[in-house]
Amino acid sequence: MDLLGFARGPGFWGAFAVFCAGVVWRIVSFALLRIRHDWNRPRAGLARSVAGGVLATATRSYPHREFIGRTGAGEALGYSYHLGLFAVVLLFTPHIAFLGGLVGLRWPGLPSSLITVISVLTVGLFLAVLFRRVTNPVIRMLSNFDDYFSWCITMLVMATGIAATAHIGARYETLLAVHVLSVDALLLWFPFGKLMHAFYIFPSRALNGGLLSRKGAAS
Amino acid sequence: MSTALALIPDAAPAPLPVAPDPTPAARVAAAMRGFAAEIGALSAFRMESCIHCGICAESCHYYIATEDPRYTPIWKIEPFKQAYKRESSSFAPVMRALGLKRAVTATQLQEWQHLLFDSCNLCGRCSLICPMGIDIASLIEQARHAMFDAGLAPSELYEKAAHQARTGQPESSSEPYRDQLLAIGRKFGVAIPLDVAKVDVMLCVARTDIERYPAAVAALARVMGHLGVSCTFRSDALVAENYGYLAGGKDLQRQISRRLIDEAIACGAGTLLVPECGHAYSALRWEAADLYGKPLPFVVRHVTEYLADALRGGTLHLRNAGEETGSVTFHDPCELVRKGGVRSAPRAILKALGVTMNELLNHGDFAFCCGGGGGVIDMPRAAPLRYRAMEIKLREIDDTGARTLLTSCSDCRRTFDDARVHFDWDKSPGSLLELVAANLVTVAARP
Numbered sequence A: 001m002d003l004l005g006f007a008r009g010p011g012f013w014g015a016f017a018v019f020c021a022g023v024v025w026r027i028v029s030f031a032l033l034r035i036r037h038d039w040n041r042p043r044a045g046l047a048r049s050v051a052g053g054v055l056a057t058a059t060r061s062y063p064h065r066e067f068i069g070r071t072g073a074g075e076a077l078g079y080s081y082h083l084g085l086f087a088v089v090l091l092f093t094p095h096i097a098f099l100g101g102l103v104g105l106r107w108p109g110l111p112s113s114l115i116t117v118i119s120v121l122t123v124g125l126f127l128a129v130l131f132r133r134v135t136n137p138v139i140r141m142l143s144n145f146d147d148y149f150s151w152c153i154t155m156l157v158m159a160t161g162i163a164a165t166a167h168i169g170a171r172y173e174t175l176l177a178v179h180v181l182s183v184d185a186l187l188l189w190f191p192f193g194k195l196m197h198a199f200y201i202f203p204s205r206a207l208n209g210g211l212l213s214r215k216g217a218a219s
Numbered sequence B: 001m002s003t004a005l006a007l008i009p010d011a012a013p014a015p016l017p018v019a020p021d022p023t024p025a026a027r028v029a030a031a032m033r034g035f036a037a038e039i040g041a042l043s044a045f046r047m048e049s050c051i052h053c054g055i056c057a058e059s060c061h062y063y064i065a066t067e068d069p070r071y072t073p074i075w076k077i078e079p080f081k082q083a084y085k086r087e088s089s090s091f092a093p094v095m096r097a098l099g100l101k102r103a104v105t106a107t108q109l110q111e112w113q114h115l116l117f118d119s120c121n122l123c124g125r126c127s128l129i130c131p132m133g134i135d136i137a138s139l140i141e142q143a144r145h146a147m148f149d150a151g152l153a154p155s156e157l158y159e160k161a162a163h164q165a166r167t168g169q170p171e172s173s174s175e176p177y178r179d180q181l182l183a184i185g186r187k188f189g190v191a192i193p194l195d196v197a198k199v200d201v202m203l204c205v206a207r208t209d210i211e212r213y214p215a216a217v218a219a220l221a222r223v224m225g226h227l228g229v230s231c232t233f234r235s236d237a238l239v240a241e242n243y244g245y246l247a248g249g250k251d252l253q254r255q256i257s258r259r260l261i262d263e264a265i266a267c268g269a270g271t272l273l274v275p276e277c278g279h280a281y282s283a284l285r286w287e288a289a290d291l292y293g294k295p296l297p298f299v300v301r302h303v304t305e306y307l308a309d310a311l312r313g314g315t316l317h318l319r320n321a322g323e324e325t326g327s328v329t330f331h332d333p334c335e336l337v338r339k340g341g342v343r344s345a346p347r348a349i350l351k352a353l354g355v356t357m358n359e360l361l362n363h364g365d366f367a368f369c370c371g372g373g374g375g376v377i378d379m380p381r382a383a384p385l386r387y388r389a390m391e392i393k394l395r396e397i398d399d400t401g402a403r404t405l406l407t408s409c410s411d412c413r414r415t416f417d418d419a420r421v422h423f424d425w426d427k428s429p430g431s432l433l434e435l436v437a438a439n440l441v442t443v444a445a446r447p
Helices: A003-031 A046-059 A068-091 A093-103 A112-135 A137-142 A145-166 A172-192 A194-214 B024-038 B041-049 B055-059 B061-066 B073-087 B092-097 B106-118 B136-149 B155-167 B177-188 B207-212 B214-227 B243-247 B250-266 B278-292 B303-313 B345-352 B373-378 B380-400 B410-423 B432-437
Strands: B201-203 B231-233 B271-274 B299-302 B328-331 B404-407
Touching: A003 A172, A003 A194, A003 B041, A046 A194, A068 A093, A068 A112, A068 A145, A068 B055, A112 A137, A112 A145, A137 B073, A145 A172, A145 A194, A172 A194, A194 B041, B024 B073, B024 B106, B024 B136, B041 B073, B041 B136, B055 B061, B055 B073, B061 B380, B073 B092, B073 B106, B073 B136, B106 B136, B106 B373, B106 B380, B155 B243, B155 B250, B155 B373, B177 B207, B177 B214, B201 B214, B201 B250, B207 B214, B207 B410, B214 B303, B214 B432, B243 B250, B243 B278, B243 B373, B250 B271, B250 B278, B271 B278, B271 B303, B278 B299, B278 B373, B278 B410, B299 B303, B303 B345, B303 B432, B328 B345, B328 B380, B345 B432, B373 B380, B373 B410, B380 B410, B404 B410, B404 B432
Parallel strands: B201 B231, B201 B271, B271 B299, B328 B404
Antiparallel strands: none
């Protein structure tokens, strides 16, 4: 079995198994902790609490007017590279073929030239994010190994993807194998670090928003 | 770090699983294990959800005023995230085995005392900014519990909490509050209902009002008399404040709440009315039942929402107070409005009073704290930093150009009054309740 065969075969499925088991464990392990019953009389009924949770899920996607002057640029940067990532992962035709094969679906993609432009822009935004992380005193203080390692592994996936598409530095098969291996590595790391926020973000907004709405409090 | 932040040897009366006579290090280790064991699914989920974006710093007046990154709200719980990850997270055994998360030390927690108590008002503004939706303020409150168990509650708060749990008053007074309450009634010519056997509404009083703003106490009695509601204060449970809540001592908080709960039950009250005090409302409305272990057999209302209900129900009529007050700006107490959910009531009352409102730049849900919340006003050592943070608020108030500053929390009033002296500031905060009491329309006078 050659390197590409390993990366696409046992390498990928092994990493995918770790990814699935790890993600499930990260979520299930919360259930093993105590869930407190709130005896305080709610101000809002269940329907309003649920509506508050749904609303918070949407409204936390952009800064409140009161904060936008202080946080707008940082949030725009954060959301921009996420959008770039989604576009490249989900709308690049070879990715659609691979992911669609896994789930038995097909969907339209973007032209390769446009994906290339988005990829390069996303890499630029990703570098800007790192620059901000190391230069902003608050973010630098909060950052730990997880932040930098997660950045590195995601950057590796993007950089090897661009290299493979542009045929830079080696044979296409080798570049593709390295790219797929980097994806395998990302899947292996995913459940152990902050990449889990992909699974947490909407439940977190909804849960906290719902609980605050239960009190009639601002959310 | 100043010596004022040294360990308080006997600060936590609750028995800890280390005995006898634990060293500070052993006490901290036990408190952290206790914290991790006690952490619920919700708090664990909140801690796991943090993506280290640092955006919460931009909501906190301590950070905005100083640009010191240590004041980033989520950083204030860093040792507790560390303890959680080491002791009870999904991969805790791996964390411990590989030494990926070190045990929290006494020195580390001593440093964090400043961050959790001196530079946090529990105002909850950070909980509105987090893109992950994390309720950071509730995590900080939980971290205060662990600090208390580790013997690291600030002495000013601990001593008041312990005294209040024992005696019903946070501090000794020259005269018992019961006698002071009756004296206020005589001075202001208002009947003070006291120890009535059976009533519909039980009243309590802000200790800050008794000591500094007796007119607010009289105003409460006057308004309730005007409404003709069957009500009473109870000698054995007069004080609304809960220093256990501020100090992070859950057992003390429970004892203090229990005193009010038991008296409300004893007099058959259907409503426990909280006076103009923000944290007292949070402690009773949103935490007391949990500490009681079952639903309270009465409802808890803040006087502001009670008055708004009376306005809506047509039992309260007010004169136009616009001429008396001139333009008004209102400071929203964090515990009442943003965290407590009493969001529309103050402005409904102000509208009924017919005053011209000049709103603050950040008002309502997004208002900055006065700077005194979370017990910070009770800690003299925190004053220099508090003054820096509250300058933001004072500037906003000045910028409104309003003649009158009103609020509905006695500790906020006290904080602004303190600023008036410190900054030689020209505003004197007034009470919304007092304004209502001064503008009641009697039945005969109604059009």
